[in-house]
Each structure stands twice: as C-alpha cells, then as structure tokens.
C-alpha cells in the first residue's frame with residue numbers, strides 16, 4: 046500500500062485533496078448553520094459556466110470561474126437578504142442559466158476534448174503543483190480571516206439584527222463569508238468537480254452535528270472526518286481503479302448515515 | 315438633561331402603507347419609556363426605525379445625538395428583538411450567547427467569562443451555562459438574551475416585549491434588575507410592552523402608539539377612558555379587566571369609570 050505514496054501524482058492528489066478537504070470542512074460549519082447548502086449548489090454550478098467560458102475564450106478558466114462564482118454568490122446573497130423573491134427560486138434560475146451557458150460554450154469550443162464528466166466529478170488525481178500553491182495561499186488567508194473575526198461572524202450568523210445593533214458591520218461579514226465560500230468552491234470544483242465540491246462543503250458539518258452540538262467540536266470533528274474520507278477515497282479509487290470523486294462522495298454519504306444511526310442509538314438509550 | 319433619543323416628524327411607509335405618521339417625542343438620559351398600543355400599531359416598526367433597520371419616509375431620528383446607523387457603531391446601544399430569530403440547532407452554549415454581548419469588549423477572555431457568568435446569575439440561568447442554547451425553553455432563552463443585552467453595559471436599551479414567555483417570578487426580578495441598573499448606572503430604557511401593570515409601577519413615560527402617537531406623557535395621565543379608547547378602539551374593556559387591580563394597587567387611581 047505504501048508504495049503508491051512514491052508516485053508524484055498521488056502525492057499531489059493527497060496534499061491537494063487534504064488542503065481542499067480541510068478548507069471546505071471548516072467552511073461547512075457556516076453552510077450548515079446558515080442553511081446555505083442551496084446557495085453553495087448555486088455557486089458551484091455557476092462556476093461551471095465560468096470555467097466553460099474560460100475554455101471557450103482560451104482565457105485561464107479559473108479566473109472566469111471565480112468571477113462567475115463570486116458574482117453569483119453575491120447576487121444570491123443579496124436576493125436572500127432582500128427577501129422579495131424566494132431564494133430557492135432565484136438560485137434555481139441563476140444556476141440553470143449558468144449551466145446552460147457552460148454546456149453551450151463547451152459545445153462551441155473547437156477540438157474540445159476534455160469531457161464534461163471531469164467538470165462534474167473532477168479528478169483528484171490530476172492536481173498540479175500550482176493548484177496546490179494557490180490552494181495553500183487561499184487557505185492561509187481564509188484561516189487568518191476566520192481566526193481574527195470568528196466571534197463576530199458567528200454573532201452575525203446567530204442573529205444579524207442583534208449583531209448590527211452591537212455595532213458590527215454585518216454586511217461586510219455576510220458578503221465576505223459568501224465571497225470566501227465562492228472562491229473556495231471554484232478551487233474545489235476545478236480540482237474535484239461540482240458534485241464532490243458540494244459534498245465536501247455540506248457533509249462534514251452535517252455529519253459532525255449529528256453527534257456533537259458545540260461549534261468547536263463540530264469544526265474539529267469535521268476536519269478529522271474529511272481528512273480520513275479523502276485519504277481512504279484516494280487509496281480505494283487508485284487501488285480498485287474507481288473514479289476518485291464518486292468514490293469519495295460515496296464514503297461521505299455512508300458516514301453521514303452512520304452518524305445518523307449513532308445519533309438514533311444515543312437517543313434510544 | 316440632554317436628549318438621548320429624539321424622534322422628529324417621523325413618518326414611515328412600508329410597501330406604500332403608512333405604518334407610522336408624524337411621530338414626535340424625545341427621551342432624556344436615564345428615563346424609562348414604555349411604548350404601548352394594539353397589535354399592528356407600529357411599535358416594532360418604530361423601534362426598527364430608531365435603530366436604523368428601516369429608513370424614515372419623512373422626518374428623522376437622532377440616537378445619542380447621531381443618525382441611527384452611526385449611533386449603533388458606538389456599541390452603546392442594546393436591542394432585544396421581539397422575535398428570537400436564531401437558526402434552529404445553533405451550535406453555541408448559553409455562555410457563548412452571553413459572550414456575544416461582549417464582542418466589542420477589550421477585557422481579557424477570562425474577565426469576559428467572569429462577567430458573563432455574573433450576568434447569567436442575575437437572570438437566574440447560571441446553572442445552564444454549558445447547555446446548548448437551542449435546547450432551552452422560550453422563556454429561558456429570553457432570559458439568556460436579556461443577560462446578553464445587559465452584559466454589554468449599554469447606555470440605552472430597546473426591549474421589544476421583553477417579558478414574553480417569562481414566568482411571574484422571573485419577571486418581577488427582571489424589572490427589579492432594570493430598575494437597579496437605571497438607578498445605579500443611569501441606563502435609559504425604551505421598551506414595548508402589553509403589560510400595563512408593569513408600565514404603571516415602573517416607567518417614567520408612556521407612548522401610546524397606533525399609527526399616530528395618541529399619547530405621550532406620565533403614566534398617571536394615561537389611564538383615562540378617552541385616551542385608552544382612542545388608542546385601542548373598542549377592545550378597551552378587555553385590557554382594563556386584565557390589569558385593573560395590579561395597576562390600581564400601585565397607583566390608587568381609577569381606570570376609566572371603574573373602581574377597584
């Protein structure tokens with residue numbers, strides 16, 4: 046088993062996969078307490094439009110992906126704050142348009158060989174050095190931001206009106222958090238695909254909060270959970286020649302239901 | 315004494331409907347004001363306008379001598395909303411919630427925790443400090459929220475029906491505690507309440523609000539049939555029956571034309 050660690054692309058997959066896993070599991074706390082899973086699905090699908098346009102125009106897809114994701118995220122955030130249109134509807138509309146654009150751009154792209162499949166499920170085994178640097182830099186920024194402002198951000202999530210009257214610039218934290226989630230999602234989509242990115246940002250805290258109720262324990266157990274899932278996912282997919290993204294999502298899913306089961310057992314006693 | 319709150323010619327329309335019309339009043343530092351009136355009379359809307367959530371259609375608000383959005387930035391304003399809009403299963407402990415009140419505090423963490431525990435004790439919730447906040451009952455959550463507002467030691471607090479869901483004994487000690495803060499720290503209190511008994515024994519001024527400010531003045535002038543009827547319309551009998559003896563015991567005056 047250990048000899049696979051010698052292979053460079055496996056090393057990159059492990060380092061990159063772990064970086065993404067830890068970043069998304071920290072953010073998953075906020076996705077869960079704000080009930081933002083649908084916002085996140087909206088963002089990850091919008092990313093697809095951006096990445097596809099990038100491929101079509103021959104511009105670095107990641108930057109257009111970020112542009113699409115951040116603007117979709119901010120727009121959804123704004124609409125949901127305003128509360129005039131139901132946010133599920135606005136998200137549904139925005140992401141279907143963006144997905145449709147994505148498919149059109151990709152079809153228009155001459156000699157486009159890479160398949161749609163890899164956008165959807167990604168391939169953790171193709172992570173490069175550059176991807177890793179970008180991820181490490183952005184992770185560092187995110188952790189510093191959260192470390193400095195954690196209590197204020199949590200207060201805003203607790204009750205925005207009350208946080209505002211305590212003198213906190215709630216809009217700043219609200220939109221910053223959405224922007225960070227959007228950028229993290231783009232990086233994740235490029236590396237692990239739309240589906241796995243959603244799983245990695247929704248399932249860790251959703252699973253952990255079946256067993257723990259306090260945010261500190263939820264964060265720590267989400268991180269540990271994600272690290273384990275990614276390692277096992279990479280190993281299993283390599284060993285049995287399975288698609289890495291789908292394998293990992295499947296393991297996340299199993300653990301979620303396992304946690305639900307444990308919670309039921311605890312309650313039953 | 316200076317006016318800590320000033321409301322001038324205030325008109326608020328929401329979706330084309332006039333909720334508040336030409337409201338004028340001011341509150342001095344250290345005063346306690348009760349805002350009363352029927353459901354839908356605009357009490358919550360008035361608080362939200364004073365705090366800057368809602369822009370006035372006409373007129374203006376000065377809070378601590380500043381426009382609302384700047385006033386809240388001083389950290390000297392406390393707010394207890396009518397609805398506790400906290401997401402379900404929010405992953406914090408009771409102590410964490412009170413610590414939110416100290417979010418701007420420069421005290422070292424240990425001192426903050428001591429202070430938070432002290433305020434939890436005031437509201438009788440100390441034994442629950444390590445409980446999940448979302449597992450508490452409505453009244454218990456309200457008590458913790460009160461500790462969260464007061465621990466910040468604000469200069470002026472806005473309480474929207476603070477006694478909702480709180481049992482009688484806890485209410486009594488809550489109002490005693492407010493009175494204590496008012497007397498020792500000069501805390502200014504603006505609260506919305508339906509509890510006329512409390513109003514009578516506890517506040518300096520009453521604002522009777524139902525779209526217009528029908529009454530503004532001392533409690534002793536408020537309990538008059540024509541004022542109450544103008545404010546509440548025909549539902550007056552109900553209110554009088556519910557509260558007459560409490561109010562009378564403390565103030566020894568007649569409500570409407572009934573004698574206690």
Ligand SMILES: Nc1ncnc2c1ncn2[C@@H]1O[C@H](COP(=O)(O)OP(=O)(O)OP(=O)(O)O)[C@@H](O)[C@H]1O
Nearest residue numbers: 328329331333352353354355356357358359360396
């Ligand atoms: N966003 C809004 N858009 C339109 N109308 C609104 C809005 N918010 C409140 N209203 C209306 O304004 C009126 C006053 O509401 P408000 O909540 O201020 O009353 P209240 O005096 O606090 O009542 P209660 O005693 O029930 O708490 C109501 O008729 C309500 O329907």
Ligand SMILES: [Mg+2]
Nearest residue numbers: 357358359396
């Ligand atoms: Mg109200």
